[in-house]
Amino acid sequence: MTDPRAAVAAVVDPEIRVITIDELGILRAVDEDPATGRVVVTITPTYTGCPAMDVIRADIRRALAATGHPDAEVRTVYSPAWSTDWISASGRAKLAAAGIAPPAPARTATVVPLTLAVRCPRCGSPETEQVSRFGSTACKALWRCRSCSEPFDHLKAL
Amino acid sequence: MNGPFDFTLALADDALVAAQRLGEWATRAPEMEEDIALANIALDQLGAARLLLSYAGELEGAGRDEDALAYLRDDREFRNCLLVELPNGDFAVSMVKLLLLSAYQLPLYTALAGCADERLAAIGAKARKESAYHLDHSSLWVKRLGDGTEESHRRAQAALDLLWPYHHELFTADPAAPVDPATLRADFDAVVSAVLDEATLTRPETGWAPAGGRAGVHTEHLSYLLAEMQVLHRAHPGAKW
Incomplete structure (x- = not known):
C-alpha cells in the first residue's frame, strides 16, 4: 500500500490543473484509523459555491482506491475559512508558470x-x-x- | 422570528432567491465581463444558501436536506426578505439591489463569524469574504451609473427610489437571534451613504416600509420565481445528470 497522504496530495485541482489540492491549500488533513486502516480526508472549499468540489471529492476517492484504500471518507470543513495565503510557494510558482x-x-x-x-x-x-x-x-x-x-x-x- | 431554525432559514432564503435572480442575468448582461461577474456572484450566493439550508435542515431535525428545503417548500414557507424577490428590471435596479443586499450581508456575516453558534460562525467567516467582493462590485456600478450620463443617473435614481422602501425589512429587530439584524443598521448606513454620495444619488425619504417576507407573506414575484426554480425537481424528484 502507498502512503495515503502522498496519494491525496498529488490530486490536481480540476479547474487549475497545474496545481495540486495540497499546494492550493484546500487539503487540510489525511488521517488513517490505525485499527481499521480507514482513511479520512478533510478538505475545505476555496469559495462556498465552488462547483469543482464534487469532482475533487471523487478524484480523492479514486486516488485512494488506487492505492488500496477503497472505503475512504472525505469530509468538508468550512472553518477556518480558506485563504489564498495558504497557497504554497511551489503552488504560486506553478500558477505563474501557467x-x-x-x-x-x-x-x-x-x-x-x-x-x-x-x-x-x-x-x-x-x-x-x-x-x-x-x-x-x-x-x-x-x-x-x-x-x-x-x-x-x-x-x-x- | 422564532429560534435559530427560522433565523438560519431566513438568511438561506435571502441568498437562494438572490442567486436565482442574479442567475437570470446569464447571457443577458450588458457586457460579457458583467455576465461572468453576475454568474460568479450568483454562485457565491448559492454556495452560502446551500450551507445555510443544510444547517437549517439539521436544526429542524425533521429529515429535510438542502434540496427538500429549496425545492419542496411553497412560497408561504419561504422566509426571504421582499427585496431579493423583486424582478431584475433595469440593470440599474439589479445593481442598486445588489448594493443594498451586500451592504447588509457583509456586516451580517461578519457579526455571524463571531457569534456563539459554531456552524453559523464558520459560514459567516467564509461568506463575508465573498460578500466584500459583491459590495465592491455593486458599489463601483452604482457610482458609475449615478455619476455617469444624464440617462444613467436618472435610471439609477429611479432604481434607488423603487427599492429603498424594501431595505427596512432587513433590519427588523430580533434580540433573540444569534445576530440581531437591528445592530447591523449603522454599518449599512455608513457604507451605503458613502456610495450614494459619490454616485450623486439622493437618499430617499423614509416612508413606506413594506415587510412580510420573514413571516412568509411575499409579493407575487416570488411564486413565479419558485415555479421556474422548482419545476424540474417537482416533476422529476431526485433527478440527476
Missing part, C-alpha cells in the same frame, strides 16, 4: 481594496489593468497587460 498571476497577500479588512500592481505572468511588466473582477472560475479575475497586450487570469486574494 500564465495565472498568483494572489497578493490576503487583506484582513472587511472591505477588499483594489489590488496594487499585479505583474503580468508572461512578460513580468507591472503595467497591467483589471478587465473584470470576476473571471472564468470563482477564484479568478480577468486582467490585461498593457506592455505585451496579453490577457491573463489573476487568482484573487481572499
Whole structure:
C-alpha cells in the first residue's frame, strides 16, 4: 500500500490543473484509523459555491482506491475559512508558470481594496489593468497587460 | 422570528432567491465581463444558501436536506426578505439591489463569524469574504451609473427610489437571534451613504416600509420565481445528470 497522504496530495485541482489540492491549500488533513486502516480526508472549499468540489471529492476517492484504500471518507470543513495565503510557494510558482498571476497577500479588512500592481505572468511588466473582477472560475479575475497586450487570469486574494 | 431554525432559514432564503435572480442575468448582461461577474456572484450566493439550508435542515431535525428545503417548500414557507424577490428590471435596479443586499450581508456575516453558534460562525467567516467582493462590485456600478450620463443617473435614481422602501425589512429587530439584524443598521448606513454620495444619488425619504417576507407573506414575484426554480425537481424528484 502507498502512503495515503502522498496519494491525496498529488490530486490536481480540476479547474487549475497545474496545481495540486495540497499546494492550493484546500487539503487540510489525511488521517488513517490505525485499527481499521480507514482513511479520512478533510478538505475545505476555496469559495462556498465552488462547483469543482464534487469532482475533487471523487478524484480523492479514486486516488485512494488506487492505492488500496477503497472505503475512504472525505469530509468538508468550512472553518477556518480558506485563504489564498495558504497557497504554497511551489503552488504560486506553478500558477505563474501557467500564465495565472498568483494572489497578493490576503487583506484582513472587511472591505477588499483594489489590488496594487499585479505583474503580468508572461512578460513580468507591472503595467497591467483589471478587465473584470470576476473571471472564468470563482477564484479568478480577468486582467490585461498593457506592455505585451496579453490577457491573463489573476487568482484573487481572499 | 422564532429560534435559530427560522433565523438560519431566513438568511438561506435571502441568498437562494438572490442567486436565482442574479442567475437570470446569464447571457443577458450588458457586457460579457458583467455576465461572468453576475454568474460568479450568483454562485457565491448559492454556495452560502446551500450551507445555510443544510444547517437549517439539521436544526429542524425533521429529515429535510438542502434540496427538500429549496425545492419542496411553497412560497408561504419561504422566509426571504421582499427585496431579493423583486424582478431584475433595469440593470440599474439589479445593481442598486445588489448594493443594498451586500451592504447588509457583509456586516451580517461578519457579526455571524463571531457569534456563539459554531456552524453559523464558520459560514459567516467564509461568506463575508465573498460578500466584500459583491459590495465592491455593486458599489463601483452604482457610482458609475449615478455619476455617469444624464440617462444613467436618472435610471439609477429611479432604481434607488423603487427599492429603498424594501431595505427596512432587513433590519427588523430580533434580540433573540444569534445576530440581531437591528445592530447591523449603522454599518449599512455608513457604507451605503458613502456610495450614494459619490454616485450623486439622493437618499430617499423614509416612508413606506413594506415587510412580510420573514413571516412568509411575499409579493407575487416570488411564486413565479419558485415555479421556474422548482419545476424540474417537482416533476422529476431526485433527478440527476
